[in-house]
Amino acid sequence: MRALVFDQSLSFQPRHRDPVESDGDTLLRVRQAGVCATDLEITRGYMGYRGVLGHEFVADVVSSPDRDLIGQRVAGEINVVCGRCDLCLSGLSSHCRARSVLGILNHDGAFADFVRLPATNLHVLPKSVDDDQAVFVEPLAAAFQVLKQIKLDGRKWVTVLGDGRLGLLVAQVLRNAGCPVRVIGKHPDKLAMCEKWQIRSRPVDDITPRHDQDVVVDCTGSASGFELAMQVVRPRGTIVLKSTFATGKPMNLAPLVIDEINVVGSRCGPIREAIRALAEKQIDVASLITRRMKLEQGVEAMELAGRPGVLKVILTME
Numbered sequence: 001m002r003a004l005v006f007d008q009s010l011s012f013q014p015r016h017r018d019p020v021e022s023d024g025d026t027l028l029r030v031r032q033a034g035v036c037a038t039d040l041e042i043t044r045g046y047m048g049y050r051g052v053l054g055h056e057f058v059a060d061v062v063s064s065p066d067r068d069l070i071g072q073r074v075a076g077e078i079n080v081v082c083g084r085c086d087l088c089l090s091g092l093s094s095h096c097r098a099r100s101v102l103g104i105l106n107h108d109g110a111f112a113d114f115v116r117l118p119a120t121n122l123h124v125l126p127k128s129v130d131d132d133q134a135v136f137v138e139p140l141a142a143a144f145q146v147l148k149q150i151k152l153d154g155r156k157w158v159t160v161l162g163d164g165r166l167g168l169l170v171a172q173v174l175r176n177a178g179c180p181v182r183v184i185g186k187h188p189d190k191l192a193m194c195e196k197w198q199i200r201s202r203p204v205d206d207i208t209p210r211h212d213q214d215v216v217v218d219c220t221g222s223a224s225g226f227e228l229a230m231q232v233v234r235p236r237g238t239i240v241l242k243s244t245f246a247t248g249k250p251m252n253l254a255p256l257v258i259d260e261i262n263v264v265g266s267r268c269g270p271i272r273e274a275i276r277a278l279a280e281k282q283i284d285v286a287s288l289i290t291r292r293m294k295l296e297q298g299v300e301a302m303e304l305a306g307r308p309g310v311l312k313v314i315l316t317m318e
């Protein structure tokens, strides 16, 4: 099969080995997949991953032990879990000690013609969610996770740092939850998009950090973004950290102690809620698509996705 593979360097492989079957899992033919910051970080060494990249996808079920799934169009949970360890048994299966993660940890990903996942990871998509929307199911679920982790009510001062792919999803989710959210970013066109969505926004160069925000959601993907978050959040406030970055830059964490800040790491979220929000057109994702490219152009697509101001780049498999 064709695949975009990272192994020391990134390359398009026209004849990569098909994904190996394990425990009667489900074989999927990928329709299209989205490039995300995590894919870019992996190529810089994050997770030490080697294999097929890609974890934001929409696919058709080719074969499955669950016969009802065959022929269905699906999105998927990316954590493949054991179901037996202490964390799985205590309801924290996304943190399974024996997990693999699609395109991120010991499991070939979706920038390929075919991918395998257990049937229990798959969610059938309604017709009202098209293929373009469907590639946002996984990152949108990650945005919804913020609401699962912290209590937000109408009185809170909430700032989303970063106007990239994930920041713009988080901002819409928080707005829909009735939260007076503000986005701080670097790109005038992205901030204009926020205004269109009735979300307040400010260019980062215009703000003076005042240690006054109840909650700061850091979606910058950079160490300097986290440093800014520590200056923007109020004492005893909360920073939700959505960024995963490979940098080993030394950082002064003293502000966390001095201001008694809560830091909440935040990763994958509720897939069903994301599908429902997309089906009900609660979230504008069409505006977030910068470009559609063929799998063969994968190396170029990843390079494009890494450029400042570029939002979602979609790889198509047809």
Ligand SMILES: [Zn+2]
Residues within 6 Å of the ligand: 036, 037, 038, 039, 055, 056, 138, 139
């Ligand atoms: Zn992602």
Ligand SMILES: [Zn+2]
Residues within 6 Å of the ligand: 081, 082, 083, 084, 085, 086, 087, 088, 089, 093, 095, 096, 097, 098, 099
């Ligand atoms: Zn487990």
